Amino acid sequence: MIVQDARNAALSQLVLSIFPGIDLFGTGFEQVGFSVVRGPDPLTGGDIRRFHTVPGRFDGVIGGPPCPDFSRARRSEPSGYGLEMLAEFERVVLEASPTWWLMENVSGVPDVVIPGYSHQRLDINASECGLSQNRLRHFQFGHKHGHVISPVRLPRIADAQPCCVASEGGQMDRRGWLDFCRLQGLSDGIELPSFTQSGRYRAVGNGVPIPMAIIMAQAVALSRPVSSVRLCFCGCGRELTGRASLANAACRKRMQRRRDSAGVTDQAFVTIEQSQL
Secondary structure, eight states: OHHHHHHHHHTTOEEEEESOTTOHHHHHHHHHTOEEEEOOOGGGTOOGGGOOOOTTSOSEEEEOOOOGGGOTTOOSOOOSHHHHHHHHHHHHHHHHOOSEEEEEEOTTOOOOOOTTSOOEEEEEEGGGTTOSBOOEEEEEEEETTOEEOOOOOOOOOTTOBOOOOGGGGGOTTOOOHHHHHHHTTOTTOOOOTTSOHHHHHHHHHTSOOHHHHHHHHHHHHTOEEGGGOOBOTTSSOOBOOTTOSSOSHHHHHHHHHHHHHHTSSOOOHHHHHHHTO
8 A cells, every 4th residue: 555655646756866876766766656857977977066957847856965074984084075065965956946855865964954844854774674784874854845754664684784885896805796786776786887896886885775765765755744643753754653752662772872972861771781782
């Protein structure tokens, strides 16, 4: 029912995908039923800073601006390029004036609050999307009419493999190409004959895993006014039933860790134990 309802809602919508790369993100939206137009990308010689669009043509804008400046794996000082690209994302949204927008990035990215739109941020792991990969990705969503999204996650895969990273192609212990592609949702792999080995891994590793993109696209298609749904207080986007304020035990642990870091309460045993894992 969710799949068909999402498809029915998506079929009439045109989406602009910016910072596409090989656009696994947009591919997921297409598989749900959205029509996707791809903006410029350095892979094809394009530059988002020279891109302009006509207002009112697109229902939504999606994209994942470059994230190294906000990554926990970063070993150098921020270059400022990350903030510049966030500003470009905001500029394109304001120019396009869509009904909604969805941005993907790492969890350390700053809030992107765009005038005229609501703001929601949440995290989702590839292991909650049917993939045996421990890949945490961060999403921010805005809507002109204050709608919110509630992604329907799958049961988490406990023994998931390490995250597919863009730099894996240069590592001696890299996973095989087909295995790497499958962990990103490309079950038959992908041929990128003009790319170097490291370039192929970078292009696929930088993408949003397709099953994750599908789950987010379904959530966008079925977005609802905030007044019609109760979401988990931790910000995960899960819908609540009954009188609960948190969706599950993981949400309670997340809130406890926030209280711990803020010095609001003494650390609970479960939080201390979790932080040592």
